[in-house]
Amino acid sequence: MTKPVIVALDFADDFECIEFLSQFPKDTDLFLKIGLEMFCQFGYPFVRSLRNRGYKIFLDLKLHDIPNTVRRTCEMIAKWDVQMLTVHASGGSEMIAAAKEGLANSDTKLLAVTQLTSLGQDELENELQIPLQSQDYVTHLAKLAYENGADGVISSALEVPLIKEATGNDFLCVTPGIRPKSAQVGDQKRVATPAKAKELGSDAIVVGRPITQADDGFNAYNDISEEWK
Numbered sequence: 001m002t003k004p005v006i007v008a009l010d011f012a013d014d015f016e017c018i019e020f021l022s023q024f025p026k027d028t029d030l031f032l033k034i035g036l037e038m039f040c041q042f043g044y045p046f047v048r049s050l051r052n053r054g055y056k057i058f059l060d061l062k063l064h065d066i067p068n069t070v071r072r073t074c075e076m077i078a079k080w081d082v083q084m085l086t087v088h089a090s091g092g093s094e095m096i097a098a099a100k101e102g103l104a105n106s107d108t109k110l111l112a113v114t115q116l117t118s119l120g121q122d123e124l125e126n127e128l129q130i131p132l133q134s135q136d137y138v139t140h141l142a143k144l145a146y147e148n149g150a151d152g153v154i155s156s157a158l159e160v161p162l163i164k165e166a167t168g169n170d171f172l173c174v175t176p177g178i179r180p181k182s183a184q185v186g187d188q189k190r191v192a193t194p195a196k197a198k199e200l201g202s203d204a205i206v207v208g209r210p211i212t213q214a215d216d217g218f219n220a221y222n223d224i225s226e227e228w229k
C-alpha cells in the first residue's frame, strides 16, 4: 500500500464536509479520519455512508477506559469495516490487549496514541508531572503498545526513528502535527513538514486544517501529497 495522506475531517457540519469532499475527483483514493467532533454528532451512520462511498476510514475515537469496556466497544467497531481505530496507550497494557482482542475478527488496525502532538516538554513535565523527556515517554508508550498487540502508534513524526528502533520497522507510525512551511501551527506543539515526516520514516501523515481550511482544499491536498511522495 502506498503511504497515505490521511485527511482529518474536523467539520462542525456534515453538509460542509460533503461539500469539501465534492472537490475531489471520484477516483481520488482518499483516506479520511473521523474524530470525536464528527462522530459525536453524526455517529455510525456517517461512518457507514463514507465507507459506502468507497473511502478508507481512520476512526480516531482515542478510547481510554477499563479493559472490559474497551474490549466490548472494540467488538462493536470490529463490525464497521474501518481501516484504523485509536486507543490511548496510557490506558495501560491490559486495556491495549483488550482492544486488540475486541478487534480480533476484523482487519481494523489498532493504533495507540502516545503523547498528543499538542503537548510539548513543558506540559509533560509541569502539567502531567511526568519526569521524562518527551521522546523517552513516547518510546516507552510505543513499546507498551507493541508488546500488547497494537499494530502501531500515533506520535509526532519527530519520534518515528526512535519508535522504529524500539519496536520494528513493521510497527506503524501514523503522524499528525503535520504543517507545511506556509501553514499556521495553531495548537500543535510537536510538528513536522510532510517532507520531514517522509525523511523520518512515518507510515502515514494526518493532516486536517492545512487542507480543510485552505481556500482550495484539493490543491492543498495535492501539494502536500507531492511533498510527501
Ligand SMILES: O=c1ccn([C@@H]2O[C@H](COP(=O)(O)O)[C@@H](O)[C@H]2O)c(=O)[nH]1
Binding pocket: 008, 009, 010, 035, 113, 115, 116, 117, 118, 154, 155, 176, 177, 178, 188, 206, 207, 208, 209, 210
Ligand atoms: O496526537 C494527536 C492525535 C490526534 N490528532 C488528530 O489529528 C488531527 C490533526 O489536525 P490538524 O488540523 O492538522 O492539526 C486532529 O483531528 C487531531 O484530533 C492530533 O493532532 N494529535
